[in-house]
Structure formats: C-alpha cells, structure tokens
Amino acid sequence: MAELSKTDGQDEAMPNVSEVEVVDAHTEAEAVAAIEAPVERGEPILQVRDLVKHFPLTQGILFKKKIGAVKAVDGISFDLYQGETLGIVGESGCGKSTVAKLLMNLERATAGEIFYKGQDVTRLSGRALKAVRRNIQMVFQDPYTSLNPRMTVGDIIGEPFDIHPEVAPKGDRRRRVQELLDVVGLNPEYINRYPHQFSGGQRQRIGIARGLALNPEIIICDEPVSALDVSVQAQVINLMERLQDEFNLSYVFIAHDLSIVRHISDRVGVMYLGKMAEIGTDTQIYDHPTHPYTQALLSAVPVPDPEAREGRERIILTGDVPSPADPPSGCRFRTRCWKAQDKCAEEVPLLAVPERFQGVDSPAAHESACHFAEEKDVVHAA
Amino acid sequence: MTIIDETADIPAPRGSEDHTGPLLEVRDLHVEFHTRDGVAKAVNGVNYSVDAGETLAVLGESGSGKSVTAQAVMGILDMPPGRIPKGEILFRGQDMLKMSGEERRKIRGRRIAMIFQDALSSLNPVLSVGYQLGEMFRVHEGLSKKEAKAKAIEMMDRVKIPAAAARVNDYPHQFSGGMRQRIMIAMALALEPDLIIADEPTTALDVTVQAQVMDLLAELQREYHMGLILITHDLGVVADVADKIAVMYAGRIVERAPVHELYKRPAHPYTKGLLDSIPRLDQKGQELYAIKGLPPNLTRIPSGCAFNPRCPQAQDICRTDIPPLHGVTEQDGTELPGRASACHFWKETIHG
Numbered sequence: 001m002a003e004l005s006k007t008d009g010q011d012e013a014m015p016n017v018s019e020v021e022v023v024d025a026h027t028e029a030e031a032v033a034a035i036e037a038p039v040e041r042g043e044p045i046l047q048v049r050d051l052v053k054h055f056p057l058t059q060g061i062l063f064k065k066k067i068g069a070v071k072a073v074d075g076i077s078f079d080l081y082q083g084e085t086l087g088i089v090g091e092s093g094c095g096k097s098t099v100a101k102l103l104m105n106l107e108r109a110t111a112g113e114i115f116y117k118g119q120d121v122t123r124l125s126g127r128a129l130k131a132v133r134r135n136i137q138m139v140f141q142d143p144y145t146s147l148n149p150r151m152t153v154g155d156i157i158g159e160p161f162d163i164h165p166e167v168a169p170k171g172d173r174r175r176r177v178q179e180l181l182d183v184v185g186l187n188p189e190y191i192n193r194y195p196h197q198f199s200g201g202q203r204q205r206i207g208i209a210r211g212l213a214l215n216p217e218i219i220i221c222d223e224p225v226s227a228l229d230v231s232v233q234a235q236v237i238n239l240m241e242r243l244q245d246e247f248n249l250s251y252v253f254i255a256h257d258l259s260i261v262r263h264i265s266d267r268v269g270v271m272y273l274g275k276m277a278e279i280g281t282d283t284q285i286y287d288h289p290t291h292p293y294t295q296a297l298l299s300a301v302p303v304p305d306p307e308a309r310e311g312r313e314r315i316i317l318t319g320d321v322p323s324p325a326d327p328p329s330g331c332r333f334r335t336r337c338w339k340a341q342d343k344c345a346e347e348v349p350l351l352a353v354p355e356r357f358q359g360v361d362s363p364a365a366h367e368s369a370c371h372f373a374e375e376k377d378v379v380h381a382a
Numbered sequence: 383m384t385i386i387d388e389t390a391d392i393p394a395p396r397g398s399e400d401h402t403g404p405l406l407e408v409r410d411l412h413v414e415f416h417t418r419d420g421v422a423k424a425v426n427g428v429n430y431s432v433d434a435g436e437t438l439a440v441l442g443e444s445g446s447g448k449s450v451t452a453q454a455v456m457g458i459l460d461m462p463p464g465r466i467p468k469g470e471i472l473f474r475g476q477d478m479l480k481m482s483g484e485e486r487r488k489i490r491g492r493r494i495a496m497i498f499q500d501a502l503s504s505l506n507p508v509l510s511v512g513y514q515l516g517e518m519f520r521v522h523e524g525l526s527k528k529e530a531k532a533k534a535i536e537m538m539d540r541v542k543i544p545a546a547a548a549r550v551n552d553y554p555h556q557f558s559g560g561m562r563q564r565i566m567i568a569m570a571l572a573l574e575p576d577l578i579i580a581d582e583p584t585t586a587l588d589v590t591v592q593a594q595v596m597d598l599l600a601e602l603q604r605e606y607h608m609g610l611i612l613i614t615h616d617l618g619v620v621a622d623v624a625d626k627i628a629v630m631y632a633g634r635i636v637e638r639a640p641v642h643e644l645y646k647r648p649a650h651p652y653t654k655g656l657l658d659s660i661p662r663l664d665q666k667g668q669e670l671y672a673i674k675g676l677p678p679n680l681t682r683i684p685s686g687c688a689f690n691p692r693c694p695q696a697q698d699i700c701r702t703d704i705p706p707l708h709g710v711t712e713q714d715g716t717e718l719p720g721r722a723s724a725c726h727f728w729k730e731t732i733h734g
Contacts, residue, residue: 091588092559199676229443230615234659234672241669256588259618263661263670286663300593301663302618306642316597317590319544320558379664 018079020047021118031128034119035135039082039217045250046080046103046136046218051112053098057325070325072098074274075112077351080218085244085251087265087282089258089297093321095274096254100222103252104138105129134164137216141223143203147195153206154191157181160213167214180209183246185239201232205239212243220252225260237264258301262286270294273324273332276351280366287380288363290354290373293333299378313378331371339372347371403475404431405609406455406494406577411469413450413633416462422680424450426633427469429707432609434576437600439612439624439641441656445677447633448613452579455611456496457486473577492522495570499582501562505554511538511565512550518572537568541598560591564598571602577609584619596623617660621645626720629653632678632688635707638722649710649723649732651693687726695727 039045054069073095080086090096101107103114105121114121116132124132140146147156157177161168168176178188184205195203204224211219224240225233241264244251255261261268262282269279270293278291289295296315303312317336322328328335334344354373357365364375413425425447432438442448453459455471457478471478473494478486498504506514515537516530525533531550538546541564554562563583570578583599584592600623603610614620620627620641627644629637629652637650648654658671675692678684684691690700703726710721713733725731 091590201676229677230617230656231443231659231673232676234661234670235674237661238670238672258589259661259663262663296590298663300589302589302592302596302616302622303663304617304621304657304660305645306621307645314593316593318594320560320591 018044018047020049020113020115022115022120028127031119031124032131035117035128035131037117039117041083041248043082044079045082045117046252047113047115048079048103049077049113049115050075051077051099051102051114052110053095053102053107054110068325070323071274071327072324073102074327076269076271076274076276078269078276078279080250080252082217082250083244083248084266085253085264087261087268088252088254088271089256089261089268090271091256091297091321093273093324094271095324096271097222099271100138100220100252100254103220104136105133130164134167134214135216136218136220137211137214139204139207139211139219139221139224142227143200143207144227146207147203149195152192152194153177153181153198156195156206157209157213160210164214176213177209180212183212183243184209185235199232200228201236204228204236208236208239208243212247215247216249218250218252220254222254223256224253226255226257233260240264258286258298270297273321273327275332275369277333277370278366278368279351281363284363284366287377288366288375289378290357290364290366290368290375291333291370292337292339292372294368295376295378296336315378331369333370339370341372343371403472405434405436405474406611407431407470407472408451408455409470409472411451411454411471412467413447413454413459413464413469414467415464417681420681423683424464424633424680425454426683428630428633428635430628430635430638432577432611434609435603435607437603437610437612437623437625439614439620439627440630441614441617441620441627442630443615443677445632445680446630448630449581450633451630452496452581452611452613456494456579457490458496491518491575492573493575494577494579495573495575497563497566497570497578497580497583499585501559501566501586502554504566505562507554510551510553511557512552515550515565515569515572518569522573533572534568537572538565540571540602541565541568543568558591559587560595563587563591563595567595567599567602571606574606575608577611578603579611579613581613582615583612585614585616592619599623617656629656632683633680634688634724635722636689636724638707638720639710639718640720643718643721647732649721649728650725651695651727651731652689654731655692655694687724695730697726699726 051073052075053073054071056066057068057070058064059067088096102109109122121132154177157180158173161173178191181188181190186202186205225236228236243249253261253264265282267281268285270277272293278285278294285294289298296317299313299315319336322335330346331344331349334340349369349371351367351369353365354368408428408430411425411428415422415424428451430438440448454466466479473489512531512534515534519525519530519533535546535550543561543564584595587595612624624641626640628635631652637653648657655673659673661670673692678688686701686703687705690696705724705726707722707724708728710718710723710728710732712718
C-alpha cells in the first residue's frame, strides 16, 4: 500500500492541524483494511480539511432556481486525536450541528475532505463507507425524540446489529444488549421496556448504549446533556468520561454550555457563523482567549458564585448573529465586534497563530482568526 | 372585544395603599393533579414572599413544582385536573384564591404579569407582534386600535428592539429568539405591573443573548421598582440577579437563603449536591459530584424527607419524619436572617 503525504502551504501555519497521510487504497478491500487498522493513542484519527456545506436556497416549485445559499459551514479544518475529546462551542446557528452531520456522513459536504485514518470519507461508498460508519457513532441531543417510542429498549440498542451482523452473532444479541445496559448503568432487566417508561437521563443512557453497540472508535455527541436536569447532567457526564477511558473512545463534543465543554474537553474549538474563530487546548481557550468573540462568549456565562459576579468584567454583545445566507464581508464577527476596523471588512482573517504571539512561549500562542488578537482573561475575577 | 375594566376603577398609585406587608405572600400552598395514575402532589405546602423591588429566585429541577406554584399565583392553572386543596396567596394582603374570576382578571396582567419560557410558542404566529402587544392596552385600558399600536411601538422601544416603528407589523417568526423574548417582556411590562413572574425567561436563549435579556430585565425592574419572581434551574443565572433564593424539591421549599449565603454555605444536602454537580468555567475539576438517583415521581413521593433516597446523609429519622423548615443559626446560636432549611441535619450540613 503506497502512502502519499500531502502538504500545502496553508497547513504549515496551523500547528493544530497535522499533515494528512493519505492512504492510497485502490480496491474496496484495501480501504476497509485501512479503516480497520488500529490507531495509536495521540495520533490523529479524524482530520477535517476546509470542510464546506452550503444549503441551496431555491425559488419556484417546478423550475427550481437557485437564488443563494445558506453557508452553514464555510471552510473549517481541525484534527481529532485518538483518545481525546474535542469540544466545539458556538451559538445556535453557527453550524456546529451541521459539522456533526457531515462527520457522520449524514449530509454530503459541498467541498472539503474528512480523512478517517487517511481515507477520505466524503468519497467512500459501499463496503468501505459502511465500515467507517460502524466506527463513528453519534449521541443525539433530545432523548425524547431520538428513540422510537414503538420499539423496546432491546430493539433500539440491538438495531445496529441488524446492519452490522458481524459484530454480534444472532443468538448472542440479547446478552450483548444486556451487557450494554449494564455498562451505561441501567438495570439489564429493563430490556423489554419502552422509552416512555424512562426518565430523560435514563433515555440518554439508552442513546449512549446504542452508540456503543458497535464498539466505535469515535462518538460524536451533539448537545448530549442540554435537555437534562442539572443533577442528572453530572451523572451522564461522568458516565461519558468513564466510558471514554474504558473503551478508548475519541469524542467530538458539541455543546453550547461552555462550562460543561471545559469540564470534558482536552481541546476546544469556538465556531462563529460557519467558521472556526479560535481553537486550542482548554487552558488556552478558557484562561487565555485571544479572539474577541471567545472573550465575549466566556464573559457572558453566568458563574454560580455571587462573589465572582462583582469582580468579573462582562462584555455584552449587541445585536444578533447575522444570517448565514448573507454573512458579512471580511471577518464575520465584525458587525458585533468592538474592535472592528476597516481591515476587518476587507480581509478575511485566517485561522492561525497571531503574528504577535508567534514564537512566544505562552498559552496565548494558539490559533485565533482575528486581525487584532489580544489576550484577555475574562473568566477569573479581577 | 371585551373590555374588562372600562369602569373608572383605575388602580390607586403605588404605595398609597394602606397595606404594609410584602407585595406577594404565598402561605402553605398545596396543589395536586388528579391523573389516571393517581393524585400527583405537585406542591406540598410552599411559603414565600416578595417585596416591591426585590428579586426572589425559585430554583428547582423539572417536576419540583416551581412552575406550578407560579401558575397558581397567576391563576392560570388548569383546573381540573389541577386542584388547590389548601393555602393562601396574598397579594397586598388580599387572598387571591377567594376572589371572583372577575376580580382576579383585573389583577392578572395589570398588577401581576408573567414572562414565559418559550417565546415562540407563547406568541400567536398568525398575529403581528404589534397587535399582540396592543391587545394589553385595548383590553385592559380600552384604547383604540391606533392608540394601542402607538403604545406598542413605545413598549418595543423600551425593550430596545431596533427600528420598532418599522417592525411593529412583523410576525413572531420574523424575529430572532432574543428579540421574541424582548417582546414577551414588553408585553408583561405594558401595564406597569407591581410584580413580574419570569418562568425560565432565558433557558431557550444563547449565552450572549441571555446576558442581554437578563440585563434588560434587571434594568426595567429597577426603573419600575417591581417585585420579580425568577423561576429557573440555572444556578448561574440566579447568582447574577437574585436577592434571595428558595430551593424547591418535590413540591416543598427545602432551603431559603439570601443569595450570597446560599452559595457560600448551603444548609441542605440537596442544595449542596446541586452546587457541587455543576462544572465551573474558571476551574477544571476532576470527576463531577453527581447526586445519585432520580427526582421522585410525584404520585409516589417517598415518606419522610422526599430527598432521603438520594441523600448521602440520610438516617432512619429521614425516612419517617418530614423535616419542617428549621430556622438556620450560627454555631453559637445567633440567628441568620432569612435563612431556613428543611433538613433534620442542617447543623451538620452547614457547619460541616
């Protein structure tokens, strides 16, 4: 199997994004073999490059005319390493759920590549795609609508085995499902119950058990705890952390709750209007943010400590997120940014380590897509 | 169109009434729902009070009875299946539960107003926001359509909706989530009520918008010197705005305290567990503390203290005796004003 390495100039400026080792597979069997090969801990398992998803806006019924596009995801790149949790945060409408769907191949990307172990998922089909899908699973936001009310818990968790019978032979399934129920902390005797007999937190556990059924390597969690009560949220977060250690999983954790993302993530990406505004380790993003949007977002989070509320600076953004169908020119955040200047309207800031921090050994030296990046601690009381 | 109070009894100006006690006082309120599976006891003896200009936060998980209490105060509880077997709701000293429907309607909207959680489903999608806002003035004050619309524009300006005059004829779907919530606030404020009940006003919003809306609410509250009951499950939002907090669990208030005190030294194991189980933005902790188990089913509330199956400190007495709301004192016996805890072991909880 020949290994080609691809480099383009842009990648060098991004330490967060490593070189993609494209595995050249000529036949389907070769592709499947590449997908099933194990990945070392700390090596990139999923590499996303310049991913774009535009949803067309059409007019007319019979002769559909394209009159524009909603630029839900507009060129984002990141890596997911084996065994880590990458948090993606952003306001509603910033494209974070679309990213999840693209990673799952539930939506076809308009442009860009998603490399899973060196295979471009967006170009795969047939057996190879099926193998990829087995290894990337998803946990959905709403535990009330993501479980079929007419199926028993056993059928819900066992359904993945119908599509991938190689994972569990027919006679073994019931035992496997009970094992999974036990793993997520539910009573294995509940196998014949229906979803409505469970509370929200228990349902989310069922969703997690379904995600685990095929022994995946990556789980994409789209707001997995936002529909749950505070006291139950902690239980589910702890469960997810335990499962990550136990099964050596990599998580893409999408959420709007910044405190939870910090708790669970090793690295965090901040999205705004289809683009990545800033990406780095959790300390870099939370304690040393350099992008004004990240700073505003962090300062707006209510801290459950009335003593801290007096000492904190709060940046309150004006207005709403612009429409992704017609994003502002240049920097997308400029319409709400207090630092915006003429340059911001003309030039799109690249996601790179800002010039002033280059070569500086400081946590502020991480990628930030801002012309006027500046470190500012907004989380800790002054 | 029905004009509710076209008679001249415009409410007396604030403060001129002889009533001196709290603005609103809920006393030993019980609410139950009769369902197929039995009687769900949603509220089991709640007491709280709010003064003018004060913010009371009612904190609790879903099913704790926080919204049901508010609905009972507003008089918008579905009855049946709901029933209020016991309790008093005193507004300026008068028991609203004994009033006629007509009298209550005069209070609702004009003296006590409510902001709902989900602005999209609370607004009527087929009527323009200007019409819906104007309805307050047309129905309660008998203004003409034209006057009501002018008032609606004024209110939209008040809650800082840009280009209010141009947007008054827009429909709810044309506004963003934050703007819709502002319209809800404008509606609640329209008749300058004495008390506002906000039921999870920012839960459906993004953090940046949430901060805008909470700031606006706090500003307007100061301006009008209103009482505010803020119902929420978010300990963060509460810390930012509340003066005092009542924590609810299974239809009872389990702890009551001024906001600073509660966060510093919780006196009930449930509050303590809640505070420990939220991840903090400014700290990266190890494993989160999780309260084990699930909130109780309201048709089968555990005997004794309702929290006992989930409580790490539970003893035999907790399974048999319902703890009353004890006044909380310092170790030397000095009373802590405004503090109370419904735990047999509050001393151990607060003084470690």
